[in-house]
Amino acid sequence: MKHLILVYSLHGSTLKTAEKIAQGIREGGSSVDIFKITSGELPSLKPYDVILFGMPVYYFAVPIVMEKFIATLPRLHEKRVYAFFTYGTYHFQASDHLRRILRKKDAEVEGWFYSRGADFYYHYNTRGILPSAGHPDERELSDATEFGRNIAKRTNLADYPMKSTPPKVMYRAEMLLTNKFMVTTIFQHLFHLDRKKCIRCGLCVKSCPTQNIERDANRYPMWDSKCTMCLKCEGCCPVEAITSVAGWKFLSPIVDANVKAILKDKNIDTQRIVYHHGKMQDNVKK
Ligand SMILES: Cc1cc2nc3c(=O)[nH]c(=O)nc-3n(C[C@H](O)[C@H](O)[C@H](O)COP(=O)(O)O)c2cc1C
Ligand code: SF4
Ligand code: SF4
Incomplete structure (x- = not known):
């Protein structure tokens, strides 16, 4: 099985998480490539059986850059699809948003992973706070590796449900x-x-x-x-x-x-x- 991780990460937390998931996929006996969606031309998706989408939560939603990127993709009906988010404070219904976006490509997410990530939102930082400082931490990164292993082996996938809570x-x-x-x-x-x-x-x-x-x-x-x-x-x-x-x-x-x-x-x-x-x-x- 060939896996491709499509990731957007500005401050590094989501990329770190992607690398740990990739490590788990390799430990599970499969191959994996990581593509940063802002880094240039996307390789052909044809050789890949499994696609993972990774991104931070922006404004309680999928970042616009990821939404626009997904709009450029071909239909994904023949792929197995997974998703992961990093977030600094609250993700609320960002997963529902991603699910809607991916359904336009005939893709259904089989497993979801969430981790906190240090929140460099400028207007929090200038007010003197860094939410989720030090995240993703060791435990979250080790959970990410396990997520990758489970994806590769197709085991315990029920442990990764979509999480969604209505916004306050x-x-x-x-x-x-x-x-x-x-x-x-x-x-x-x-x-x-x-x-x-x-x-x-x-x-x-x-x-x-x-x-x-x-x-x-x-x-x-x-x-x-x-x-x-x-x-x-x-x-x-x-x-x-x-x-x-x-x-x-x-x-x-x-x-x-x-x-x-x-x-x-x-x-x-x-x-x-x-x-x-x-x-x-x-x-x-x-
Ligand atoms: C512009 C912007 C908006 C953000 N909005 C949210 C948000 O709505 N909810 C949340 O939990 N975190 C929010 N965050 C925090 C990021 O989701 C979090 O820090 C994430 O781990 C960053 O990933 P990265 O380091 O891969 O860029 C926001 C960060 C930025 C820069
Ligand atoms: S806020 Fe807009 S213009 Fe400024 S760095 Fe981000 S994407 Fe670029
Ligand atoms: S001083 Fe500020 S606004 Fe002007 S070019 Fe440098 S970073 Fe951009």
Whole structure:
């Protein structure tokens, strides 16, 4: 059996998880390749019997970049399909979202795996917190390897059901505000660049996972329309010259309320951090 893992990972947690799942698949006696979906041209899916989709949860949903990627795939009706998520706080109904997206390709997910992953959401980090710091931890990574072994051997698959919980009321408005329609039609066109601050270093251009930022004739960044709202550009700028919609003042009370809820939640390992000028303090465990 040939396995292919299709993964999107910006800060490394999902990729780490993918590598452990791949290790398990090999230990189970099968072959596996990993393809990062933002890394170039996808190889043909024909030789593969099993496809795994791995991604972080973004805005309680499948990241737009993964949704768009899946839309480009052929029908998957002859493949066995598995999925895994990493998430920093709450995944709510992200799995239902992925299931709907994959059903458009005639694919049914046979097993689901979830792990926490350090949450580098810029507007949490600048408020001094890193949710799920230190995740995925050793136990989660060893569970990922076991998931891979079970996929290869087709054993214990009932141990990997889909997990889905309705969002708490306070998150519903946020989900409406951050859905794909809002991002692709409105928010991605509203990045603000403070030209007085910008030193034209190009870091934001290099950091964008979807190559959505180019330079204008004067070498200032300009945004195109392939944004996945990861906020990496905003977060990496050494002079804080970029403001996305998520940084607008009217949204502050929502983010503040999220931070309060995260700090209260004993199930989330949250580390206090200091983040500014595109960087976190050195002593922070990723
Ligand atoms: C833009 C953005 C949005 C996020 N939204 C959510 C979310 O809605 N729920 C959640 O649990 N985690 C959320 N996270 C946290 C990531 O899902 C989590 O940290 C994940 O492990 C990151 O994976 P990566 O390191 O492979 O990029 C978000 C992170 C970013 C950067
Ligand atoms: S990272 Fe900041 S300073 Fe550098 S080019 Fe981008 S906006 Fe300008
Ligand atoms: S433009 Fe910025 S927020 Fe959008 S995908 Fe690129 S780095 Fe992420």
